[in-house]
Amino acid sequence: QKEVEQDPGPLSVPEGAIVSLNCTYSNSAFQYFMWYRQYSRKGPELLMYTYSSGNKEDGRFTAQVDKSSKYISLFIRDSQPSDSATYLCAMSVGAQKLVFGQGTRLTINP
């Protein structure tokens, strides 16, 4: 079993839709949870960072962590074509050893 499971998609939605991206994990020791966005031919960039359970909102993006279910989500409201990218979840026990999901390829259609 992989430590982090993420559906690779692809996921295609119309502009303006709410997008839900998810990851599940098996290691209950994970404490830090991140979402990265990666555009084609670019490196990943950090979108959201959360510690332990709960919600965090930043503009159109909301990250949720449910440690009891070992499940994390990223919601994108009012999705835009510029949100089309691959979204990677990542998590870690300590500060530096990130474990990534496979990434979900998202396309927002105008």
Added chain:
Amino acid sequence: ETGVTQTPRHLVMGMTNKKSLKCEQHLGHNAMYWYKQSAKKPLELMFVYNFKEQTENNSVPSRFSPECPNSSHLFLHLHTLQPEDSALYLCASSQDELAGSHEQYFGPGTRLTVT
């Protein structure tokens, strides 16, 4: 130059060649990382350096040899690679482990093809 830069952006090499990838960060960080990103597989951490010292080697084959001469520069020396080593190699940097920051900044990567 800003952020994290990597050179070359593309590299094609034969299995008997020796080449090096270079990474430079302009963020004042003390930790640097090498990752491998293969198609249809998650990003895999390869090496971690804190204050120029290697603190993590994630069971990487010896044909990959990292070097960190100072906190701003990181190299990955490659020799006698295999075709399955073809991938995007990403460098990242962050504040050091003791600072507790988890934000890693990535470079654009080097697309490596082994023929």
